[in-house]
Amino acid sequence: MSKKIVFLDRDGVINKEVGYLHKIEDFEFINGVFDACVYFQSLGYQLIVVTNQSGIERGYYSEDDFHTVNNWMLKQFKNQGVDILDVFFCPHGPGSNCDCRKPKPGMFNQADDKYSIDMENSWMIGDKEADVQAANAAGIQNTVLVKSGHTIDETNSKSLFILDSIEYVKTAIKN
Ligand SMILES: [Mg+2]
Numbered sequence: 001m002s003k004k005i006v007f008l009d010r011d012g013v014i015n016k017e018v019g020y021l022h023k024i025e026d027f028e029f030i031n032g033v034f035d036a037c038v039y040f041q042s043l044g045y046q047l048i049v050v051t052n053q054s055g056i057e058r059g060y061y062s063e064d065d066f067h068t069v070n071n072w073m074l075k076q077f078k079n080q081g082v083d084i085l086d087v088f089f090c091p092h093g094p095g096s097n098c099d100c101r102k103p104k105p106g107m108f109n110q111a112d113d114k115y116s117i118d119m120e121n122s123w124m125i126g127d128k129e130a131d132v133q134a135a136n137a138a139g140i141q142n143t144v145l146v147k148s149g150h151t152i153d154e155t156n157s158k159s160l161f162i163l164d165s166i167e168y169v170k171t172a173i174k175n
């Protein structure tokens with residue numbers, strides 16, 4: 001049986017957007033994120049994080065810095081009863097030709113290749129239209145944008161739901 005996944009963007013969805021976050025002391029979990037993830041697990045979803053990390057190519061921080069923050073984040077999730085199946089990150093900048101930087105669907109496709117995912121019954125929660133575009137291009141139509149990170153153009157968004165934050169996601173994802 002193929003897995004159904006809730007894909008989570010990181011900055012602005014899991015943690016408060018601070019711009020090129022790369023230090024544990026700057027990492028602040030958004031209210032309700034653990035509860036939401038426990039809820040997704042109770043519905044039979046597994047969780048995957050997909051995150052653009054262009055600060056690496058820009059030289060603002062290293063891949064090691066990313067992993068340090070990431071491992072710490074995963075530990076906090078674990079402590080709250082949340083198992084993150086995997087984390088995919090794009091270290092490239094906007095000028096690069098990679099296929100992983102959202103709005104390209106590469107990270108979602110990598111996840112599908114690795115875990116054979118039921119994309120039709122999966123969800124993506126992001127805070128930028130690029131997150132929605134990437135998900136749609138990978139065959140995920142169930143999308144939520146949260147307003148905790150960037151400004152969202154609500155009239156032109158292709159997102160199925162637009163919510164104030166992940167705290168309210170139970171109103172969108174019900175089964
Ligand atoms: Mg984001």
Ligand SMILES: [Zn+2]
Pocket residue numbers: 090091092098099100101
């Ligand atoms: Zn990339």
